[in-house]
Amino acid sequence: MGGKSACPVNKPDRLKFLRDNGFHFSRMGNGSHEIWAYQETGETVTVCRNPAKGTWRHVEKQVKAITEKQHKTEMVQDPAAKQKAKEENSLRDAFKRTVRRAFKTEGAKAIGFTFQDFKKYPDYYRNAAYK
Numbered sequence: 001m002g003g004k005s006a007c008p009v010n011k012p013d014r015l016k017f018l019r020d021n022g023f024h025f026s027r028m029g030n031g032s033h034e035i036w037a038y039q040e041t042g043e044t045v046t047v048c049r050n051p052a053k054g055t056w057r058h059v060e061k062q063v064k065a066i067t068e069k070q071h072k073t074e075m076v077q078d079p080a081a082k083q084k085a086k087e088e089n090s091l092r093d094a095f096k097r098t099v100r101r102a103f104k105t106e107g108a109k110a111i112g113f114t115f116q117d118f119k120k121y122p123d124y125y126r127n128a129a130y131k
Contacts, residue, residue, distance in 0.1 A: 007056045014047070014056070021063050022070075040070050091119060 009017070018036050023045065026037040032049040045062050048055060 007051045007053055009056060011049075014051075017060070018045075018047070018063065021067050023063065038066050038070070041066070091122065094122060095119075 007014070022039045023036040024039055026035045026044060029035050029046055034047050034049065036045050036047055037043070043066050045059060045066070047059055051059065
């Protein structure tokens, strides 16, 4: 019959994952559960001492969601990071427009460059799209 599938990650690796992502052991919960808190915001995650594979995946998703939310908050508060993200998005939009124009005028052969190329030499590729 179907039993509990064992967690593929051993205990030391689970603890390392939590600590590396900014969590610290807060307190014991009911039974074999541990409460881990995020250092920046105090948000908590409950971890069973011997989780099943699916339970551990859920904990990983929670941890990633909490840390990503904090990263986004920091980026919004940091004007330099916000400006850099805005410039990157603007450059991506320009790249998409240039590719569309080149495809309309020259056909599929004109799309011979990547976003990284465009990022390095945007003016060259914008002008090349119209020739």
